[in-house]
Amino acid sequence: MTDIILVVVEQREGKLNRVSWETITAGQAIAAQTGWTLEAAVVGSGVGTIAGEVAAKKVAKVYDIESAKLEPYTPDAFSHALKEFLTKHPAKVVLMPHTYQVRDFVPKLATSLHTTAVSDVIGCKYDGGKLLFTRQMFQGKFVADVSFAGAGPCFVTFQNGSFRADKVEAGASAAPVETVNVDVPDGVVRNKPQEVFKEAKQAVDLTQAEIIVSVGRGIKEQKNIELAKQLADALGGEIAASRPICDNGWLPMDRQIGSSGQTVAPKLYLALGISGAIQHIVGMKGAKSIVAINKDSEAPIFEIADYAVVGNLFDIVPPLIEEVKKAKG
Amino acid sequence: MKILVCMKQVPQKDAPLKLNEAGTWIREDVSYEVNEPDAFALEEALRQKEKHTGEVVVLTAGPARAQQVLREALAKGADRAIHLEDAAFVGLDAYNTARAIAAAIKDEKFDLIFTGLQSDDYGYAQTGVILAQIQGWPHATIIMQIEKNEGGIRVKRELEAGFFQFVDMPLPAVLTIQSGINKLRYATLIGIKQAKTKPLRKVTMTEVQAAVGGNLQKIEKLYVPQKSKNTEFLEGPPAEVAKKLVEKLKNEVRVL
Missing domain, CATH: 3.40.50.620 (HUPs)
Incomplete structure (x- = not known):
């Protein structure tokens, strides 16, 4: 056999x-x-x-x-x-x-x-x-x-x-x-599942975005989300996040990328302070270009990044916003 | 309701990890913390107890250092703890870990067992489900809500891509809890004080040895992943890095 x-x-x-x-x-x-x-x-x-x-x-x-x-x-x-x-x-x-x-x-x-x-x-x-x-x-x-x-x-x-x-x-x-x-006798099935549903209609369809600026734990505080938003606006992209950020309520759940959120493949995925846990990576590794900014040089996100910056995102993002604005004229 | 929460101590999220000489595990001289989903599992158990009364018991398997996880849980409000204490527990696969836990609680009568949905170290996402099978209990995974009802409980399962599903199930049952199901509490000073006097039962490897078999999976080699991409590292002071990156976005990525 x-x-x-x-x-x-x-x-x-x-x-x-x-x-x-x-x-x-x-x-x-x-x-x-x-x-x-x-x-x-x-x-x-x-x-x-x-x-x-x-x-x-x-x-x-x-x-x-x-x-x-x-x-x-x-x-x-x-x-x-x-x-x-x-x-x-x-x-x-x-x-x-x-x-x-x-x-x-x-x-x-x-x-x-x-x-x-x-x-x-x-x-x-x-x-x-x-x-x-x-x-x-x-x-x-x-x-x-x-x-x-x-x-x-x-x-x-x-x-x-x-x-x-x-x-x-x-x-x-x-x-x-x-x-x-196959024979599944009565009594084998103990759980009674109800209909599958979606919580709310998704307001944003991130799968259509060409540019995504995504934030992770490295953003530290809710008020810092604004900085990432400014970068997203300058680039003409959408803001997104890893799971912990949405769990904290700093961004709505429909902005979440990863296995429990949306799966995206934009032209540019710019990851700010995202370490790159597997559950996040599966949602974005199809991006054509990945830029990662993270202070931890051993963060797994760098394994899949095309361009990597090891450093403090709070030092790098403000001049980056300025340079992007300049480039766009 | 009497609830058991299985918790695990794992290396801290940003702890720099190094391989041991044999290349089969990490060097253990790192900082540890509670596995994140397990903290949410504990919080959910405490909330269920506050609603329905009962008892919350916490359990971990690991060397002496893992007791910290139990002390913190007791300080947050768990009633007592069980520590399967032996460094060898770290090397068990999910099947054997579940068998050891089942053996350690054989004289207990729980209504619910909670685990985190997966651990940050092995990432099996299996121990809870295996434990349910060993106990002969129903289970549900990746849970975001738990309500008691007439026949047992109604839980909210998270599915992929923003979908959910309610499931009615009888008790006793095992649930694996998703991060974010609730908001975590902090331990109070009085809680920390009380924790010192709460019962902690130690279980040795010898006591559960009969239930444990040989591992069915073996890590032959642990190593740093080979890069699949040619990552270009941009270096220099922030202003310079910003300029370099914009050049790349303009000329190579072509989004500007």
Whole structure:
């Protein structure tokens, strides 16, 4: 029997989450390195169309894991269904995107199978017959190569943007789709989820901004936000922030960039006093140019910056505003 | 309500971290603080107790230095503390940490267990959910609000990109708490004084050893990330740096 790599794509309310293509790309890369067989699965109720969509990619097989109890999503039902499936269809590694939904059920699923999940992975290596997964630690200041022990399967969740969705290989012909009906007995699902909603209509759509000036903890006090606003105005850009700033109420929540806020890819992202925690980076690393001003020379934001200034933002921003105004005439 | 809050001591946010000689962990001679989401978890537990009465118990796993986190929590109003005290706890993976915690609280009867949604050091975001599975309890993650209702609780889960969802669930349950769910309080002088007399139960590794197995994940190597970008560092006095940066914005980034 060959070893199986299983990618579980993510669907929410019957729609494929596009980040799943990144996970398929990761699976294809691991399959190419190891020679193992890549299969995919979708979990839900009436999600056959998604299975068909995935079957067009270069995968050996797609499973459509079905139960009426899988809609709406609950950690109990998803965990139960995948445990049942994996018991009958053992896999060596199971790959998923590191989304809030996956974070909600994978640790439970892995524990129910007495195995583990390597979470928030950004890369992998196949070294002397051993798979190593690279993940960030200490808020991105270090990375670790992590190996897996035990009988498996090893669950791996990938950070958004670690593999490219547009590199996913199409299959020569459509892969076979097998529908697997799972039984989720009454009593398994304990949580009763209500409708998904948005707090308020977002006033600003930062995804459309060409220039974003973003502030982090380094701004120190609420009154200093004004300085960043002046820079944003001079540049003709929008003001944004990392999570702690919005948690403090210094800027409204709809100005937040990162995993729990907006994901942006402007022409210029100017980060003031932002250290660059993973949760922030995933929301802005697609920017075409990143300028970082931070007093800590080891801040992880500098890893992804195109232009870096190590120094006190309160010294640098005032002359910067003047120079920008001059340049604009 | 009887609530357990699992807290962790992590290196301070701007502490300069250095690798140990083996390149498998950091050098431990840094300053530590409480993991930020755990502080919010504690605050939420104290608020729930103020609303519904009950007891707040705080727990941590780590060497002697980690006791500081418990003392601070007691000073803020927690009733008692449990310290799984051993340097070896730092090296456990999430599964084993949860198993050790479960073993340490086996004689307790909590209605709720709170953890922060993830730690700033490992960043697993798993221990709370694993603990729920071990206890056989339901769980919900990334929680921004908790209300008691007839059948148990109604919680507000944060989803991605500004979405939320209310979930009704029975008790007992495990919740992982998001930063910003509330406003943190400071310890009062009288609180700090009282903390010294509050009960703190120590649990040794030996006591929970039977519940813990071999780690299923191992850090083979810890290192500074390789730069994927050619970062250009602009240096000089502020006025000069400002000029240089504007040149770049004009000629290379082309936004001016």
